[in-house]
Amino acid sequence: MRAAVYRDVGRIEIGEVPDPTIEDPADAIVRVHLSAICGSDLHFFHGKAPLEPGETIGHEAVGVVEAMGPGVKRFAPGDRVVISFVIACGACWFCRNGQSQLCDDFRNLGAGIFGGNLGGAQAELVRVPVADVNLLRVPDDVDEERALFVGDILTTGVYAAGIAGIRTGDTVAVVGAGPVGFFAVQAARAAGAGQVLALDLEPERLTLAEGVGAIAIDVSEHNAQTAVDEHTGGRGADVVIDAVGSAPAFERAVDVVRRGGTVVIVGMYTSETIQAQVGVWWTRAITVRFAGICPVHAWWERAMEAVRSREIDPAPIVSHQLTLDEVALGYELFDTHRATKVLLRP
Amino acid sequence: MALFPSAEWISLYRDLINGSEEYREAGKTWEGDIAFVFEAEPDHGVPDDLVAWLDLRHGVCHGARMIEEGDGAAYEIRAPYSRWREVVLGDLDPVKGMMQGKLKVRGDLPNIVRHVRAANELVHLTTLVPTEFMGNR
Numbered sequence: 001m002r003a004a005v006y007r008d009v010g011r012i013e014i015g016e017v018p019d020p021t022i023e024d025p026a027d028a029i030v031r032v033h034l035s036a037i038c039g040s041d042l043h044f045f046h047g048k049a050p051l052e053p054g055e056t057i058g059h060e061a062v063g064v065v066e067a068m069g070p071g072v073k074r075f076a077p078g079d080r081v082v083i084s085f086v087i088a089c090g091a092c093w094f095c096r097n098g099q100s101q102l103c104d105d106f107r108n109l110g111a112g113i114f115g116g117n118l119g120g121a122q123a124e125l126v127r128v129p130v131a132d133v134n135l136l137r138v139p140d141d142v143d144e145e146r147a148l149f150v151g152d153i154l155t156t157g158v159y160a161a162g163i164a165g166i167r168t169g170d171t172v173a174v175v176g177a178g179p180v181g182f183f184a185v186q187a188a189r190a191a192g193a194g195q196v197l198a199l200d201l202e203p204e205r206l207t208l209a210e211g212v213g214a215i216a217i218d219v220s221e222h223n224a225q226t227a228v229d230e231h232t233g234g235r236g237a238d239v240v241i242d243a244v245g246s247a248p249a250f251e252r253a254v255d256v257v258r259r260g261g262t263v264v265i266v267g268m269y270t271s272e273t274i275q276a277q278v279g280v281w282w283t284r285a286i287t288v289r290f291a292g293i294c295p296v297h298a299w300w301e302r303a304m305e306a307v308r309s310r311e312i313d314p315a316p317i318v319s320h321q322l323t324l325d326e327v328a329l330g331y332e333l334f335d336t337h338r339a340t341k342v343l344l345r346p
Numbered sequence: 347m348a349l350f351p352s353a354e355w356i357s358l359y360r361d362l363i364n365g366s367e368e369y370r371e372a373g374k375t376w377e378g379d380i381a382f383v384f385e386a387e388p389d390h391g392v393p394d395d396l397v398a399w400l401d402l403r404h405g406v407c408h409g410a411r412m413i414e415e416g417d418g419a420a421y422e423i424r425a426p427y428s429r430w431r432e433v434v435l436g437d438l439d440p441v442k443g444m445m446q447g448k449l450k451v452r453g454d455l456p457n458i459v460r461h462v463r464a465a466n467e468l469v470h471l472t473t474l475v476p477t478e479f480m481g482n483r
Binding site for chain 2: 225254259279
């Protein structure tokens, strides 16, 4: 089959690889109709996380069940499904308690040795372990372009807003209006926020956030703290969602939250360090909630419903629809921020 | 009138500090230079970050000037420019501002809090400098 193949740092190309096969009775093989390039794929593209040359990549995909092992009970060939980017066992204590991102057997598609050596979803076919857990049926009235992101970034935005404890009328500031921020804006509005402030440097991202109801704040033009104060009577935001994952973004998030407010850190952190006056945080009585990776399984049904009911609209984030054969171009566009989201159709 | 902050403003301020009996007494156990970072507010006429530096030891200001970066100072206090203006105008108590995160401190915050009288006198002295603010607010 054809698949996106990692060749070297900065080089992902279309290639031929063996078709995946059922390796476990709980496996399903999904024929991919649409996949996407995710920000976390760029960690591999840049060599920050290891992939071996020849390995496949990608974890955001929607398609139909092509084949399945005898242990799969909830699906049948031909079912339209979206794939969870977290591949969880579904049986351990964490999975049973809604924290599948902490699964004892946590895996990712297309993440090489880090992800348990599973194949990537930017391909014609992909093997999905524990299919009954890691696939979600796509409702008949939801098209695949809109269902695709329920497996990852859309649900991550819903999760971030969901754990923030947003109350009706709250001011929510979203630091970073990239794909996760874009969905966090919509989820915050759906959760009852009175106003959502989107803070970013990139005009295109701010325009997208504005298009789904945010007040755009270009932090190259406005001091973030001053701007948020101006929208909150000098108080600060009730809830801040850091959708970036960098030390400056973290500090900005803590700067703009009000006393007694909540900061949800959903952006991905690896080895960053910050200096903090913990006593000041304590005095300010702020809650800093590290979201970690999204436990997709606990949140994707409500996320899918939000898509189905059009409370959340994924369409504006998609800037490019390419064929799978054009995957190298897709990575180039996404990596250079000329694309907000790239879809790949085999 | 001196533009806040500027070399002229800092020089006038240093002279006021060194002429203050109150500060000499309140700050006699203070050691450590301080960088005051005035964060840019491009939409309000402050295009770039500005940094003022004071070398304060034992109740005396030994040096005061505008500098490029505040990283090397023992203490750094940072806030948007408009917030500093609130401090100078007496609308924001600086120690309260630090505890509320409105003024961000790098360095030994408890030591600053212990020298609250010195801090208050420093703020009081800013009000005696004939000051013109930057920007359009």
